[in-house]
Amino acid sequence: MVYSVLCLLFWGLWGFVLKLAYSNLSWVETYFLSSLSSFILMLFVVSIHGLRLPSLNTYSALAFLAGFFGGAGYVFFVKALEHGKASVVIPLTALYPAITAVIALIVLREKISVYQGIGIVLAVLASILLSLK
Numbered sequence: 001m002v003y004s005v006l007c008l009l010f011w012g013l014w015g016f017v018l019k020l021a022y023s024n025l026s027w028v029e030t031y032f033l034s035s036l037s038s039f040i041l042m043l044f045v046v047s048i049h050g051l052r053l054p055s056l057n058t059y060s061a062l063a064f065l066a067g068f069f070g071g072a073g074y075v076f077f078v079k080a081l082e083h084g085k086a087s088v089v090i091p092l093t094a095l096y097p098a099i100t101a102v103i104a105l106i107v108l109r110e111k112i113s114v115y116q117g118i119g120i121v122l123a124v125l126a127s128i129l130l131s132l133k
Contacts, residue, residue, distance in 0.1 A: 019086040
C-alpha cells in the first residue's frame with residue numbers, strides 16, 4: 001500500500017510540474033527533459049539492483065512493446081497538456097486502466113465482478129463528461 005500511495009503522490013506532482021514547465025518550454029523540450037530525467041532514474045535503479053539482460057523471447061519482446069506503447073502514450077500526453085487544461089487532461093488520461101480492463105476481458109478472458117464492471121462503465125462516463133465543454 002505504501003508504494004501505491006507514493007506512486008499517487010509522485011504522479012500527481014508529475015502532471016502538475018509538467019504543466020508548469022510549459023510556461024517557458026515547448027512540448028518537445030518538455031518531453032525531452034522529462035524523458036531524460038526518467039532515463040537517469042532508470043540508470044540509478046539499475047545501478048542499485050543490477051540488471052541481468054533477459055534472453056530475447058516473446059516475453060522480452062512484450063516488455064519492449066509495452067515500453068513503446070508507454071512512450072508513445074507519453075508523447076500524446078505531453079501534447080495534450082500543451083493544448084489542454086491539466087485539470088481535464090490528467091483525469092481523462094488517468095482512465096487508461098479501463099482500456100486495459102476491457103482488453104483483458106476480451107483477450108485474456110479475465111472475469112470481473114459486478115462492482116468492477118460498474119466502475120468501468122462509470123470511468124467511461126467520466127471520460128465523456130470530462131471531454132464536454
